[in-house]
Amino acid sequence: MATTTPVLPKLVGQRVKRREDPRLIQGLASYVDDIKVAGMQYLAFKRSDVAHGRITRIDTTAAAAMDGVEAVFTGAQIAEIVPPMPIGTPFPSPAHHAVAVDVVRYAGEPVAVVVARDRYVARDAADAIVVSYERLPAVVDLEQAMTGKPAVIHKDFANNLAVALVPGGTGVGADYSVDDTAINKAFAAAEVVISQRMVNQRLAPTAIEGRGVLAHYEPGRGTMTIWSSTQNPHILRTMIAAMNGLGQDQVRAIAPEVGGGFGAKINIYGEEYVAAAISKKLGVPIKWVEDRSEAFVATTHGRDILGYIDLAAKRDGTVLGLKLRLIADIGAYNMLLTAAIPTLTMLMANATYNIPAIRVTLTEVFTNKTPTDAYRGAGRPEATYFVERAMDMLARELNMDPADLRRKNFIQPYQFPFATQMGAVYDSGDYEKCMDLALKNAKWKELKAERDAAKAKGRLVGIGMAMYVEVCGLGPSSSLPTGGWEHSGVTIERDGRITATTGASPHGQGNETTFGQMLADQFGVPLEHVTILHGDTSIVKQGIGTFGSRSQAVGGTALHLAGGKVKAKMAKFAAALLEANEDDLVFENGRVFVKGAPASGKSFAEVAAYAYVPVPLPPGLEPGLSDEAFFEPANNTYPFGCHISMLEIDRETGEPKLLKLIAVDDAGNLINPLIVEGQIHGGLAQGIGQAMIEEVVYNSDGQLVTGSFMDYAIPRAIDFPRFELDFTCTPTPVNPLGAKGVGEAGTLGSTPCIVAAAVDALSEFGVKHIDMMLRPEKLWRIIHGGKS
Amino acid sequence: MISTAFEYQRANSLDEAIKKLQETGGRGKLLAGGHSLVPLMKLRMSEPGILIDIARIPGLAGIREKDGKIEIFAATVHHDVASSALLAEKCPVVAETAGEIGDPQVRNRGTLGGSLAHSDPSADYPAVMLAVDAEIHLKGPKGWRIVKASDFFQDLFTVDLAADEIIGGVQFAAVKSAGYAKLHQRASGYAIVGVAAALDVKGGVITSARLGLTGAGSHATRMTNVEKALAGQPLSAKTIEAAAKIAGEGIKHVNADIHASEEYRRAMIPVFTKRALEKAMARS
Numbered sequence A: 001m002a003t004t005t006p007v008l009p010k011l012v013g014q015r016v017k018r019r020e021d022p023r024l025i026q027g028l029a030s031y032v033d034d035i036k037v038a039g040m041q042y043l044a045f046k047r048s049d050v051a052h053g054r055i056t057r058i059d060t061t062a063a064a065a066m067d068g069v070e071a072v073f074t075g076a077q078i079a080e081i082v083p084p085m086p087i088g089t090p091f092p093s094p095a096h097h098a099v100a101v102d103v104v105r106y107a108g109e110p111v112a113v114v115v116a117r118d119r120y121v122a123r124d125a126a127d128a129i130v131v132s133y134e135r136l137p138a139v140v141d142l143e144q145a146m147t148g149k150p151a152v153i154h155k156d157f158a159n160n161l162a163v164a165l166v167p168g169g170t171g172v173g174a175d176y177s178v179d180d181t182a183i184n185k186a187f188a189a190a191e192v193v194i195s196q197r198m199v200n201q202r203l204a205p206t207a208i209e210g211r212g213v214l215a216h217y218e219p220g221r222g223t224m225t226i227w228s229s230t231q232n233p234h235i236l237r238t239m240i241a242a243m244n245g246l247g248q249d250q251v252r253a254i255a256p257e258v259g260g261g262f263g264a265k266i267n268i269y270g271e272e273y274v275a276a277a278i279s280k281k282l283g284v285p286i287k288w289v290e291d292r293s294e295a296f297v298a299t300t301h302g303r304d305i306l307g308y309i310d311l312a313a314k315r316d317g318t319v320l321g322l323k324l325r326l327i328a329d330i331g332a333y334n335m336l337l338t339a340a341i342p343t344l345t346m347l348m349a350n351a352t353y354n355i356p357a358i359r360v361t362l363t364e365v366f367t368n369k370t371p372t373d374a375y376r377g378a379g380r381p382e383a384t385y386f387v388e389r390a391m392d393m394l395a396r397e398l399n400m401d402p403a404d405l406r407r408k409n410f411i412q413p414y415q416f417p418f419a420t421q422m423g424a425v426y427d428s429g430d431y432e433k434c435m436d437l438a439l440k441n442a443k444w445k446e447l448k449a450e451r452d453a454a455k456a457k458g459r460l461v462g463i464g465m466a467m468y469v470e471v472c473g474l475g476p477s478s479s480l481p482t483g484g485w486e487h488s489g490v491t492i493e494r495d496g497r498i499t500a501t502t503g504a505s506p507h508g509q510g511n512e513t514t515f516g517q518m519l520a521d522q523f524g525v526p527l528e529h530v531t532i533l534h535g536d537t538s539i540v541k542q543g544i545g546t547f548g549s550r551s552q553a554v555g556g557t558a559l560h561l562a563g564g565k566v567k568a569k570m571a572k573f574a575a576a577l578l579e580a581n582e583d584d585l586v587f588e589n590g591r592v593f594v595k596g597a598p599a600s601g602k603s604f605a606e607v608a609a610y611a612y613v614p615v616p617l618p619p620g621l622e623p624g625l626s627d628e629a630f631f632e633p634a635n636n637t638y639p640f641g642c643h644i645s646m647l648e649i650d651r652e653t654g655e656p657k658l659l660k661l662i663a664v665d666d667a668g669n670l671i672n673p674l675i676v677e678g679q680i681h682g683g684l685a686q687g688i689g690q691a692m693i694e695e696v697v698y699n700s701d702g703q704l705v706t707g708s709f710m711d712y713a714i715p716r717a718i719d720f721p722r723f724e725l726d727f728t729c730t731p732t733p734v735n736p737l738g739a740k741g742v743g744e745a746g747t748l749g750s751t752p753c754i755v756a757a758a759v760d761a762l763s764e765f766g767v768k769h770i771d772m773m774l775r776p777e778k779l780w781r782i783i784h785g786g787k788s
Numbered sequence B: 001m002i003s004t005a006f007e008y009q010r011a012n013s014l015d016e017a018i019k020k021l022q023e024t025g026g027r028g029k030l031l032a033g034g035h036s037l038v039p040l041m042k043l044r045m046s047e048p049g050i051l052i053d054i055a056r057i058p059g060l061a062g063i064r065e066k067d068g069k070i071e072i073f074a075a076t077v078h079h080d081v082a083s084s085a086l087l088a089e090k091c092p093v094v095a096e097t098a099g100e101i102g103d104p105q106v107r108n109r110g111t112l113g114g115s116l117a118h119s120d121p122s123a124d125y126p127a128v129m130l131a132v133d134a135e136i137h138l139k140g141p142k143g144w145r146i147v148k149a150s151d152f153f154q155d156l157f158t159v160d161l162a163a164d165e166i167i168g169g170v171q172f173a174a175v176k177s178a179g180y181a182k183l184h185q186r187a188s189g190y191a192i193v194g195v196a197a198a199l200d201v202k203g204g205v206i207t208s209a210r211l212g213l214t215g216a217g218s219h220a221t222r223m224t225n226v227e228k229a230l231a232g233q234p235l236s237a238k239t240i241e242a243a244a245k246i247a248g249e250g251i252k253h254v255n256a257d258i259h260a261s262e263e264y265r266r267a268m269i270p271v272f273t274k275r276a277l278e279k280a281m282a283r284s
């Protein structure tokens, strides 16, 4: 008998369009600012306009007297209801008040808060607060700051050292005991040493939706509901409960639609704590929505790390040793993960190479700037940039093809799992295969000829390449203070539709689609019959969140495991219904049937209905089809790739133009190549942004000069050539999906490969390295003989 | 990013707008595309009590040819100038300049009148208005007044426009052999340096030239030394090369900011002068 049911295609691995997009592009999605609760009052923050100063007086009388103003709080008053903010790293940290008490340490730090009837009154009232400061010298220059000059920002942190000096790598013991034999030997044997100071500049994450929070404490129930534009509602719940003396059962945290996070929405911010505490104190819902000017100063920045790198090698290109001295400018305070981000730069200093001896040291320094924290890539793009730039300089020094140099030093496939000098264990990799595909796609030989021909005509055209390996899919619980697992729940509803929850809290990653594809395949049902819920702690029982490119590798696996449990139980019901052996059953095309006999089976919905009205109840089974799973990977995953670029610089003006960007990435198995490509595109965009146009600039008074989009450039579509993407596939053994993670990868290879191309383009001027961003004037100075 | 409170009114004619300006006695400000004024209001650098919207006054937008001259009305948005078939045919430099302003959103809202009245030191239009030798038509309580572009731009954000006057539009003789070239500031799109060049050519000889420079100083200016160097010369790459070399010479004050130092800006003036002239030559 011919079946009339159309055959459902397997969806995993297919280019399924994102289910999220129609609501997003039609304006049908709800962000924090769209959510309204009756009786809601608004917050506005009075922020410091000096970078460093002692508050001598705060006059709130005019503000308090304004019509529509409910309350005004100074820092001291907030300190009574909001304890100093906790951090998530094991480093010593100065007390950090949500609203400054006595001393302000960066321009934009809150000094007072207004509660008012609407945003407008709140803003006017905040403007009416008058604050006087005794100015203190602003600490702006990183290397000067390390000498305690021109001021010490936190009294218990001499020389502004937040993290004094952490050594890592070859010869460094778990107790930080240091044995220099190997590293000294490597450098003693060197025939060539590359040494360079490199700056990985400060960036502003600039999510298009800024931050926002709505806190609603209900005195009658003693419970708090908090909506926030966050990447991790469960972490938010933990922190809000702890800071407000509530149990986690009494707090519900909701991340509604989130318009971009890029790492800056992992941190739990003072504004969230203040909104929650004021809501609890006043018993009214409290909303705060960040504006763009605030976002530039009040949302954490990224990167800002200085590297002194020395690379030792033989003249045949064999790398012998690497020294990297890292100095991170972390701004004025430690936020949730601030101190940990540069440790990821340390961790990844081994890059894709066999390097016999590596020594990295890390110092983190306070300055009077906005604090830094995670930004897409978080520590790994910095490591990639430093090492790949040095490799490129070495290739140039040795007059070697940069690909040949890499080939000579790659960690080989048979070496995996590979324990690095930095303590990471790379799960799987085939770097040479990946590079070879990139070289092939780029037509490397022809590309070089094209460059040479252009140069012969006087054009400044250059090409560059870079390899990267990154750590993601975090990770075992030993690597995260929150725990390194993810959670998922799967319920087959009575009508055969599927509701699943994930503790990964997607905000642009497309997990409603990818997770839907997985369950649709697992149960043999249409994608439209699967709903993925996320971002609400009262619906999603447990979770960690989305960061570190972990949602698919860790959250996806939890989903897969939960689905497997439910499927096993459903098979038992179906076996009873069909009087068959559960092991012989197939779930396909919306039906459950004995292998080879689709027509004699039952529809998926019939089996589901039976599970909820189980007459008779099969022995040993409980009614219903719902289960959950936690998944903790034994290790992180280590995706990798090779990026190649071609760039031209205008000889007269120094303006750079990116002509080509060829990327080959390896993230293991891909659930949805279309979404993966989108993630790479976004990562490339932000990497290219860093290489070419993005830079946070402070003046010598500690004032942010790039405080708006008129002065802080973010890349737009017109800034890019058509990206040429491709993939190799080296599955990870760390999870059953074989998927690694791809959210950040694009930011890693792009910066060094573009700078390499710029240096190549300007080779006739003898330049060896150029710090990002590639400001036209900087390039013009190289071309026209000035200093760079 | 929230402005102080203001009242909003809409004018349906120039006269009504002028009356409203007078009635509000300094508290009122004209609103056209809002793409210079509203950002300032959001930063609370401008706090008008009353906004008088002139963007939809009938007849205040449009481009036409009249008595051999091109006329662009003040409320015409940049996009309409950039995509005007009339300008593409008769005076492409003006369309070209409009197409270089900001990004599509800006070009869909911002207006010619607003740009000229605001006179940002890095705005594009002022340079081209100088090059086409435009007349700016202003209406005030006492009627119309005409100001030459070269007299209109006076200083930083300062133009020859009284508090109760409104720009109605501009008029200029079409010139084909003209070009605009600019160095974009990469965040905003504004001109770090922008040069508009217009050449009158007869029998292969430049009879006269007009060059407008923006971005370099407090306001857009003519580069008369280059104009003189070009006049009477045969139109050739050599002439252009030589004349462009002296562009910017003698300018006392040149801007400096994080995007470009004074030295770099100065160096870019001859570069973009040459490029503008090359475009003009290509169109001659």
Ligand SMILES: Cc1cc2nc3c(=O)[nH]c(=O)nc-3n(C[C@H](O)[C@H](O)[C@H](O)COP(=O)(O)OP(=O)(O)OC[C@H]3O[C@@H](n4cnc5c(N)ncnc54)[C@H](O)[C@@H]3O)c2cc1C
Residues within 6 Å of the ligand: B029, B030, B031, B032, B033, B034, B035, B036, B037, B038, B039, B054, B074, B075, B100, B101, B102, B103, B106, B109, B110, B111, B112, B113, B114, B115, B116, B117, B118, B120, B122, B123, B124, B125, B161, B165, B166, B167, B168, B188, B189, B190, B191
């Ligand atoms: C992101 C961004 C990028 C930009 N990039 C560029 C760029 O690359 N190049 C460039 O040249 N400009 C740029 N601009 C500015 C843009 O062109 C503005 O639109 C223009 O300068 C002002 O025109 P408007 O119609 O928006 O004027 P509005 O903002 O409405 O008004 C500006 C001023 O002019 C006055 N005004 C308006 N119309 C009249 C009139 N008819 N008569 C008298 N006074 C009037 C107003 O009262 C106000 O003082 C940019 C703006 C933005 C926001």
